[in-house]
Amino acid sequence: MPNITVAFQGVSGAYSELAAADYFGKRVKTKPHVKFADVFRAVKAGRVTYGIIPIENSLAGSVHQNYDHCLEHRVWIIGEKKFRVSHSLIVNRGTKLGDIRRVYSHPQALAQCSTFIGKLKKAEAVSYFDTAASAKYVAEAGFKDAAAIASAQAAKHYGMQVLRSRVENKAENFTRFLILAKKPQYPKTSAGSKSSIVFALKNVPGALHKALSVFAIREIDLLKIESRPIPGSPWKYLFYLDFSGSLRDERCVLALEHLGEITTFIKILGSYRAG
Amino acid sequence: MPNITVAFQGVSGAYSELAAADYFGKRVKTKPHVKFADVFRAVKAGRVTYGIIPIENSLAGSVHQNYDHCLEHRVWIIGEKKFRVSHSLIVNRGTKLGDIRRVYSHPQALAQCSTFIGKLKKAEAVSYFDTAASAKYVAEAGFKDAAAIASAQAAKHYGMQVLRSRVENKAENFTRFLILAKKPQYPKTSAGSKSSIVFALKNVPGALHKALSVFAIREIDLLKIESRPIPGSPWKYLFYLDFSGSLRDERCVLALEHLGEITTFIKILGSYRAG
Numbered sequence: 083m084p085n086i087t088v089a090f091q092g093v094s095g096a097y098s099e100l101a102a103a104d105y106f107g108k109r110v111k112t113k114p115h116v117k118f119a120d121v122f123r124a125v126k127a128g129r130v131t132y133g134i135i136p137i138e139n140s141l142a143g144s145v146h147q148n149y150d151h152c153l154e155h156r157v158w159i160i161g162e163k164k165f166r167v168s169h170s171l172i173v174n175r176g177t178k179l180g181d182i183r184r185v186y187s188h189p190q191a192l193a194q195c196s197t198f199i200g201k202l203k204k205a206e207a208v209s210y211f212d213t214a215a216s217a218k219y220v221a222e223a224g225f226k227d228a229a230a231i232a233s234a235q236a237a238k239h240y241g242m243q244v245l246r247s248r249v250e251n252k253a254e255n256f257t258r259f260l261i262l263a264k265k266p267q268y269p270k271t272s273a274g275s276k277s278s279i280v281f282a283l284k285n286v287p288g289a290l291h292k293a294l295s296v297f298a299i300r301e302i303d304l305l306k307i308e309s310r311p312i313p314g315s316p317w318k319y320l321f322y323l324d325f326s327g328s329l330r331d332e333r334c335v336l337a338l339e340h341l342g343e344i345t346t347f348i349k350i351l352g353s354y355r356a357g
Numbered sequence: 358m359p360n361i362t363v364a365f366q367g368v369s370g371a372y373s374e375l376a377a378a379d380y381f382g383k384r385v386k387t388k389p390h391v392k393f394a395d396v397f398r399a400v401k402a403g404r405v406t407y408g409i410i411p412i413e414n415s416l417a418g419s420v421h422q423n424y425d426h427c428l429e430h431r432v433w434i435i436g437e438k439k440f441r442v443s444h445s446l447i448v449n450r451g452t453k454l455g456d457i458r459r460v461y462s463h464p465q466a467l468a469q470c471s472t473f474i475g476k477l478k479k480a481e482a483v484s485y486f487d488t489a490a491s492a493k494y495v496a497e498a499g500f501k502d503a504a505a506i507a508s509a510q511a512a513k514h515y516g517m518q519v520l521r522s523r524v525e526n527k528a529e530n531f532t533r534f535l536i537l538a539k540k541p542q543y544p545k546t547s548a549g550s551k552s553s554i555v556f557a558l559k560n561v562p563g564a565l566h567k568a569l570s571v572f573a574i575r576e577i578d579l580l581k582i583e584s585r586p587i588p589g590s591p592w593k594y595l596f597y598l599d600f601s602g603s604l605r606d607e608r609c610v611l612a613l614e615h616l617g618e619i620t621t622f623i624k625i626l627g628s629y630r631a632g
Binding site: 138139140141142143146164252254256258287288290291292294295297298301303304305306307308309310311313314315316317319 | 416582
């Protein structure tokens, strides 16, 4: 796939870039972007073939801003990738464990490695806006008394050294990524497929229960529900729903028609193979 | 109420402190704490009478870490306060609008005031970990070329000046705060009351729909649903649910008994007057 390009947010060595290589194979060209919104825009404008964004971490929860972006930008979810996140403690060559006074990383990564960092008696955790960028920072500053927590690939990319691998508290650290494209690619069958929608409910009693009923009565499994505020309408919510099945399957199409009777708004985000 | 103390997270002038004054009246003594978890611990240990924490903003959404804290700490929700957040641009005395090169505040506050900041041609937005603390910082550093975005009360507290009021993009900016106590205080009647619970579902088809049915069949309104990951169980969720009614009302008690049939875990977080 020599001409395929994939937009991701972050710098080289970011987990999004590694997940893209896992999903597409290493021959695709990954393109770094500063903001998540930039990834959506690059896909929409056709400047890249695909985009990849994190939507949920198994320890930290949803990446809520990316739910908001899925609503705002007219792009389609065409796949997903569940990626095992493994953090490494990485340093400039020559730095030893006892030299470390500061450990830079994203606050979530620092929290996920709190047990390990706690054992480094002389070191304090310092928040940085991004994991891979914290590695880049330690490399470029040439620190001999600091480390970063990031991917092993970030160490390689910035000419650094992995001092310890798998420094996270819990092994069950997965991030689920969504693959974005300009056009939808609904799977032919429901087996192994899932679909994502977002909707707003009419102001009627038991509206959420009724909304979920349209799936229950058709034995369509709900996989995830996420609520987000509607700006300008305090204490009213948009619901993001993942359910099993493809939107080429009539059962799913009928469920959405039925859902339309109790919603003020529905947007289909995509139908795709489950990761 | 001279002996009542209320723990909040942040520094003097924080919106949490203002919301506490609004809820309890100005005679209560507010006690600043560094972390949200410290507020929960102070309540649990009886070091303060009450705690106050933000749970949701009408533009930015839920404060997810405080949902997690509600699960972890054995304290009770005994009230709520919906507080209108109004941001001010505050400076050290003598600083004029044209002098401002940097505007410090929490990233969410900066985002909420992006239109106003965008019109300050020479100024850039600088992220700070807290709104009131950004005011404190500008005051203590004595900057003549910087401003903070925080409450008008923060300006007063740190001897600063409000240069512009209501600099937020949208007027509908409310934060909902929860009042925490060591013991529950269930309201006598369901009218005007709400209850909050958290539960995990059995692994059965249509489990979430069935869970919501126990409320629907009793005509109990659902007010909010929020899902959070279960650490160590990727892609399984805890559900936080707010519903109308008091847990002194038999209808609500029966609904929770019924819910127990399809959950592996339920915790009651509290029953209280709706704000």
